[in-house]
Amino acid sequence: MKKNLLVACLLLLAGVAEAQIRLGQSRYSDQKPVNIIDLDYSKPKKFRIAEIQAVGLSTLDETAIISLAGLRVDDEISVPGDVISTALKKLWKQGIIGDVKILVTKIEGDDIYLLLDLTERPRFSRVEFTGVNKTQEGELKDKVEIRGRVVRDDVLNNAQRKIKDYFVDKGHLNAQVKVTQERDTTLPNSVKLRFDVIRDSKVRINEIKIDGNDNIADGKIKKKLKGTKEHARLYIFKDLVSRLLNTTPKTAKEAIAYRNPVSNEQIEEYINKNFKLNFFNGSKFVRSDYRDDKNKVIAFYNSRGYRDAEIVSDSIYSFDKDRINIDIHVEEGKQYYYRNITFSGNYIYESPALQAKLGIFKGDVYNKERLDKRLNYDPQRGDDVSSLYQDDGYLFFTIDPVEVNVEADSIDIELRIFEGPQVTVNSVSIEGNERTSDHVVMREIRILPGQKFNRSALVRTIRELSQIGYFDPENIEPDMRPNFEEATVDIVFKLEERPNDQIELSGGWGGLFGFVGTVGLTFNNFSIKNIKDFSKWRPLPVGDGQKVSLRVQANGRSFQNYSVSFTEPWFGGRKPNALSLSLNHSIQRQIDFFNRNNIGNELGSFKITGATLGLAKRVTWPDDYFQVSNSLQFQVYDFDEYGNFFGLSYNTGVARSIALNTTIARNNIDNPIYPRFGSNIILSASATPPYTSMNKNINRESPDEQKYQWLEYHKWMFDASLYTPLFGSNKLVLSARTHLGFVGSYGDRIGIIPLERFVLGGDGMNMMNFALGQEIIGLRGYENQSITPGRDFRGQANAPVPYGGVVYNKHVMEVRFLVSPNPSATIFLLGFAEAGNNWGNYAEYNPYDLKKSAGFGARIFMPAFGLLGIDWGYGFDEVPSLQNPNPGPSGGMFHFTIGQQFR
Secondary structure (H helix, E strand, O other), X not given: OHHHHHHHHHHHHHHHHHHOEEEOOOOOOOOOOOOOOOOOOOOOEEEEEEEEEEEOOOOOOHHHHHHHHOOOOOOEEEEOOHHHHHHHHHHHHOOOEEEEEEEEEEEEOOEEEEEEEEEEOOEEEEEEEEOOOHHHHHHHHHHOOOOOOEOOHHHHHXXXXXXXXXXXXXXXXXXXXXXXXXXOOOOOOEEEEEEEEEOOOOOEEEEEEEEOOOOOOHHHHHHHOOOOOOOOEEOOOHHHHHHHOOOOXXXXXXXXXHHOOOOHHHHHHHHHHHEEOOOOOOOXXXXXXXXXXHHHHHHHHHHOOOOOOEEEEEEEEEEEOOEEEEEEEEEOOOOOEEEEEEEEOOOOOOHHHHHHHHOOOOOOEOOHHHHHHHHOOOOOOOOOHHHHHHOOOOOOOEEEEEEEEEEOOEEEEEEEEEOOOOOEEEEEEEEOOOOOOHHHHHOOOOOOOOOEOOHHHHHHXXXXXXXXXXXXXXXXXXXXXXXXXXXXXEEEEEOOEOOOOEEEEXXXXXXXXXXXXXXXXXXXXXXXXXXHOHHHEOOOEEOOOEEEEEEEEEEOEOEEEEEEEEEEOOOOOOOOEEEEEEEEEEEEEEEOOOOOOOOOOEEEEEEEEEEEEEEEEEOOOOOOOEEEEEEEEEEEEEEEOOOOOOOOOOOOEEEEEEEEEEEEEEEOOOXXXXXXXXXXXXXXXXXXXXXXXXXXXXXXXXXXXXXOOEOOOEEEEEEEEEXXXXXXXXXXXXXXXXXXXXXXXXXXXXXXXXXXXXXXXEOOOOOOOOOOOOEEEOEOOOOOOOEOOOHHHOOOOOOOOOOOEXXXXXXXXXXXXXXXXXXXXXXXXXXXXXXXXXEOOHHHOOOOOOEEEEEEEEEEEEOOOEEEEEEEEEEOOOXXXXXXXXXXXXXXXXXXXXXXXXX
């Protein structure tokens, strides 16, 4: 049997060899076949190749194809022989030839004439899709790049697989892709390709069953399956609904029992299966996410001390056409604890000091993830064993935890240390700052040549470069280039500049007030020095980190505001002392919209003109995150027949103020747009001179024109924000904020002035209800400026009631989720709960009497426009007024914001 099989194979090979070279005529020749000698295949004969031609090509080059075959004129070949066979294989290997024959057209003596008779494979000219939308079509064309490629089965199969994987990743596990080829008559030897996609409905996860988890509950394990969630569903039977019309059970258990009385165990099982709500998480099944989630489950077990935990089996099976079930069997193993923790190889620091830094002690649950953080880098604490060495120059320091003994449920760990030499910074350089001058970047760098290497200084430098706003904070990478022999390191900060100039454009229709519009320009990297150097104009001179802002806000004739400011962050060039100068002018007019005989005429106006000069300085105590700033502000308030909007007894007059402001701030957040870590705490105090103590003739009985000729007050503001990542995620962050402020007087001689008070409610933007001379505070879920004492008397004649509060409180809690960290469009979502109130005098002040609200929103940061936001908030409390003393809850409403709303 074996012998016969061998003979058959040899005969087949002989047949193939014989077919490799043929005698005769090409299908492209018009001549009759020539008479040639018979060749004896049992006795090969040597010939000289006299001529080689290739026919049948439409797009390929004849010379190139002959070269690929490895045949050349004047070469000596044997016929039959391996040379011809090898030439065939070379041409087939290219994958561009559909069929190939090597023909002998003529033999003259020892000369042989060869013809390569080829059939060129067609090429794909274009790709079309059916069954997909425009967005999907664009994404699929990027994935299936086959235009211009040769038609081959492997190319088609690969493209078909990519398309199916694309829809599988979107939850369409049953997606089908059919391929149709059609000849393209518009191009030679071309084929157009059509993919017909039948997506079918998404396959969702009906139920996940966990087995073998004796020590950790199902719910905790399922929380770790972040990309693999059960489908939200709530089954309600029609007959159950009809019964509930007459008798309404109080609980879900009662409802089920009412329909069909069963045991408590069956009720529990039914509820667990059918009342699973998952409205905020997708339940589509993605295989790659599922694989990652299984690893997360094991990592979670490891963090609880179960170092031997594993998923021994899992199965995925159909529940129905569109849903699947997943069964996961876990083998937990035993829970381990640390017993003896020892250090070896440490000569610079004693073991007790290292143990204190480690913060893990005998009897603690074994947690490999926490051990790794405490040894190498703990971003939340920033205080680990490695920091002890690397902050002192030991860049090459390494520490290797080794399990030296495992006995029962206890593990002995030996931490083997290599300290290495103390490293000096040899050089520091920067790359990628095309717009920003080198000195602007270098002045923010905390780790300098000649110093010992310091990891904390390196981390702080990354933060400072993120804060200045010229570079993408997600892509600031220090390239470390250490030299062990010389104990030095070169550091290159690789930066990616992003546009940071901003334009503010907003507008809307204000009913009787007409169009409300705002135009603002902010140049964050301005350079006065480069004004004469037109090569640095982009479109204005840039590079020195100075800031120039121009802003115009207008509401037709009713309101205009003009402001300009300039900031030099390093005044003098040697220290981070920020000098700022700002000028502003605002005018609000009362326009007659109701008197037909006088419509459009001006009834009165209120103007504010002011200037502020400030100087801010970084300080190093209590730590170097603090900044102290002082500013001097001069303002003129000019009233011209302007009603009683502020509770003044006169309509025409001038008030002035000179106020000194001192602010103490501590800011260590990691990112100004989407902070993940750190806090921002600000305490500011503004005070004017005590004019009444210098003029004994002024008291409460004095005319308002005299009392408020020079405004006398002191104002205190406190703002604190704290950012903390949730569940170890860099995308999910908790933001907690608190704000409070109060205005006071220097005694009872004139009391608290009617200006510079607090206006609370709404989006916190001074857009439509222009509150000049007031402090605008937002509170979502309530109308703009609705929580403001004196609002019912604003503008009423003979009612000198001050408009605004003298003390306010506000507390905010937000959970933020980062959708896109892209510097050209940073997007995050948020859910919030906040509460606040505003009081017109200190006797009524009650910090527990707060107006509460909750809601959700979204923010998008674009360098050209800044931070734009939309929120929907629901106010739970009522805000009574004279017109409506019992209005009920404020209810839901939308709010739009522009810029970073700090309060």
